[in-house]
Structures are given as structure tokens and as C-alpha cells.
Amino acid sequence: MSATIKAYYNDDDILMNAVKKIRSEKYHIEEVYTPFPVHGLDKAMGLKDTRLAITAFMYGCLGLTVAVVMMNFIMIQDWPQDIGGKPSFSYLENMPAFVPIMFELTVFFAAHLMVITFYLRSRMWPFKEAENPDVRTTDDSFVIELHGTDDNEALTNLLLDTGATEVHVPKK
Known part of the structure; x- marks a missing residue:
């Protein structure tokens, strides 16, 4: 299984543009963590409407x-x-x-x-541990989680080009 790559952003507009760019490059975004609701993020991620x-x-x-x-x-x-x-x-x-x-x-x-x-x-059972990847996402940071690929260097460069302030790629 591939490692999870995390890209950190400091602005919701930059985040929206990054999500659109990442999806246009055919990468699958696993999850996006934000400190507040971002209008249109669900559509940009390609999520289905709720039932x-x-x-x-x-x-x-x-x-x-x-x-x-x-x-x-x-x-x-x-x-x-x-x-x-x-x-x-x-x-x-x-x-x-x-x-x-x-x-x-x-x-x-x-x-x-x-x-x-x-x-x-939402799989929010009683006494379940929080799945927050970084405590900064409850304050002022936005995080995009992606699964790594064979060419993590190209993915990292793409994330940095989209305006990421930090990119964390786990060591093999």
C-alpha cells in the first residue's frame, strides 16, 4: 500500500485552486481537512451529492x-x-x-x-478517537491527503506549484 502524502495550505482560495489542479492531473484526493467549511470544495473534489x-x-x-x-x-x-x-x-x-x-x-x-x-x-461512534492529521487544521491550516504514487517527486513538485506551504512525504 502506498504512503499518505500531506500537503498544507494557508488560504482557502489557494486550496480550492490546488484541488482543481490536482484533480485535473488525475490524482485521487483521499481527504481534505479544513478549519471551517469551504464553499464548493465538495464539488471541486468530485464528491457525489448526499442522499x-x-x-x-x-x-x-x-x-x-x-x-x-x-x-x-x-x-x-x-x-x-x-x-x-x-x-x-x-x-x-x-x-x-x-x-x-x-x-x-x-x-x-x-x-x-x-x-x-x-x-x-460519518462513522462517529461514541468514544471514537479523532482522525485529525494535524492540530493546525482546527485553527488556520488546510491539509490535502493523497495516496503516494510511483513518482512521489513529481507529485510533490505539483503540490508545491499549487501553493502548498509544506508537503510531508513519509520515508519508505
Whole structure:
């Protein structure tokens, strides 16, 4: 397996141009670490769009279904009650009173399951060690990680030409 090469940058605009140049030279960027979100970096790296919005919709539908089934069972079938003179013969007659509950459970399920999905998808388990390659990336530095090639010298020269302040190539 090839070694991981790290290129350090001190400006987000230089970083964006470097990512575009590195990708145009057909090198694969493994990861980019930044101290703040950089707009457009995901597109420049060629990352696919996230499908988390689809899961949020599905989780909301699940919450709505749970709310409808729960209210129908509790308020109509299991323990019908005459509250404020409202009839308890069918769910549809009572549905306007249940709208706030349906909304709240839809939001509850979508929000909580999305947080769990995000953590699982990001592999952020409880008590997991941070994967930060350099503490400076939480302050003022940007790091691009690439896998080394047969010609690490050409890759190093390319990284320096793109504006890297430092390039770390592990010794063999």
C-alpha cells in the first residue's frame, strides 16, 4: 500500500485552486481537512451529492405513520373518549384535532433519526478517537491527503506549484 502524502495550505482560495489542479492531473484526493467549511470544495473534489435528504423524508413519513396509527388505536379503538363534544366514531372526524400531534411526531422522528443516521454514516461512534492529521487544521491550516504514487517527486513538485506551504512525504 502506498504512503499518505500531506500537503498544507494557508488560504482557502489557494486550496480550492490546488484541488482543481490536482484533480485535473488525475490524482485521487483521499481527504481534505479544513478549519471551517469551504464553499464548493465538495464539488471541486468530485464528491457525489448526499442522499440524507431522502432519508429525512422517509423518516418523516415513518413519524407521520406512527402518529396516525397511534392516535387511531388510542383515541378511537382502545379508549374512545368524548372530549369537548367531539365524536369518537372515526379517525377522520377527529383528524383536525390530531394535526399538531401528527406534525410533532413527523418532526421528532425526522430530526432524531437523521442525527443517528449522520453519526453512523460519518462513522462517529461514541468514544471514537479523532482522525485529525494535524492540530493546525482546527485553527488556520488546510491539509490535502493523497495516496503516494510511483513518482512521489513529481507529485510533490505539483503540490508545491499549487501553493502548498509544506508537503510531508513519509520515508519508505
